[in-house]
Amino acid sequence: MxxxxxxxxxxxxxxxxxxxxxxxxxxxxxxxxxxxxxxxxxxxxxxxxxxxxxxxxxxxxxxxxxxxxxxxxxxxxxxxxxxxxxxxxxxxxxxxxxxxxxxxxxxxxxxxxxxxxxxxxxxxxxxxxxxxxxxxxxxxxxxxxxxxxxxxxxxxxxxxxxxxxxxxxxxxxxxxxxxxxxxxxxxxxxxxxxxxHAVGLSRPCTVRLPDRTLEGIFETLDADGRLILRFADGTRRPISAGDVFFS
Ligand code: BTN
Missing domain, CATH: 3.30.930.10 (Bira Bifunctional Protein; Domain 2)
Structure with a gap:
């Protein structure tokens, strides 16, 4: 030491x-x-x-x-x-x-x-x-x-x-x-x-959650650090944990 x-x-x-x-x-x-x-x-x-x-x-x-x-x-x-x-x-x-x-x-x-x-x-x-x-x-x-x-x-x-x-x-x-x-x-x-310096901002992505997979646009990070996923119908969902893949 x-x-x-x-x-x-x-x-x-x-x-x-x-x-x-x-x-x-x-x-x-x-x-x-x-x-x-x-x-x-x-x-x-x-x-x-x-x-x-x-x-x-x-x-x-x-x-x-x-x-x-x-x-x-x-x-x-x-x-x-x-x-x-x-x-x-x-x-x-x-x-x-x-x-x-x-x-x-x-x-x-x-x-x-x-x-x-x-x-x-x-x-x-x-x-x-x-x-x-x-x-x-x-x-x-x-x-x-x-x-x-x-x-x-x-x-x-x-x-x-x-x-x-x-x-x-x-x-x-x-x-x-x-x-x-x-x-x-x-x-x-x-x-x-x-x-x-984020990868994939404003790009389509796939988010894998334990129970389902979601497709949307990685819109931003919110004030709590959650990934904001925007769906094709314009609705949004904050994601706290999961794996993200960009095509
Ligand atoms: C990962 O799975 O991507 C995380 C790997 C983290 C490795 C580091 S090396 C120093 C520290 N000591 C460990 O045993 N793990 C972390």
């Missing part, structure tokens, strides 16, 4: 089970939060929906632990703060004219190909406080070979260095966006930046 930068607390490891799991353990042991945990590789990296996240050395694996980051009613907006911060960070390492975009709710894509995996987890601690863990895996030197969707890496996009400079910019940008978010009061600014 090495001591971190003076700007934020950081624990960095050569190999970890999962940086998200370690962050959760730190929260349960009473860590005050605002802590970054990074691993050069993960032995049990976790993805969304219980999937495994293959984590060889050469990519970035980082988790941030926050305690009582926002009131419970504002927590659903955090995925947008997270994706905007990560999008802005990776854009600094991508050769123009390539542009990093966000796909609702919080995927980061370049030319339709996934660059980053984000796993947000929260847990109510025995103290009654709320721990939030923001975990992200950024493809730098490697990308999965068996993904059922397009994938890319920063190296494919022209970047020629390692994970450390990317981590430094990411940590800075995350803290900047979290300050702007201001516990939810600044979400209007986040929303407007998010929309500027």
């Amino acid at each position: 090495r001591a971190g930068s003076t700007r934020y607390r950081r624990l960095s490891f050569a190999a970890v089970s999962s940086t998200n799991t370690l962050a959760l353990e730190a929260a349960r042991s009473g860590d005050p939060g605002d802590l970054w945990i990074t691993g050069e590789r993960q032995l049990e990296g976790r993805g969304r929906m219980g999937r495994k996240w293959v984590s060889e050395a050469g990519n970035l694996y980082a988790s941030w632990l926050g305690i009582d980051v926002a009131p419970p009613a504002e927590l659903a907006k955090l995925p947008f703060v997270v994706s905007l911060a990560i999008r802005n960070a990776v854009q600094r390492f991508v050769e123009p004219p390539a542009s990093a975009q966000m796909k609702w709710p919080n995927d980061i894509l370049i030319d339709g190909k996934k660059l980053v995996g984000i796993l947000l987890e929260s847990s109510r601690l025995p103290s009654g406080r709320q721990a939030l863990i923001l975990g992200c895996g950024i493809n730098i030197a490697h990308k999965p070979s068996d993904a059922p969707y397009g994938v890319t890496s920063l190296q494919d996009e022209g970047y020629r260095s390692g994970p450390e400079p990317v981590f430094e910019v990411l940590a800075e940008e995350w803290h900047r966006q979290l300050l702007r978010f201001d516990g939810g009061a600044g979400f209007a600014h986040i929303r407007s930046d998010w929309l500027e």
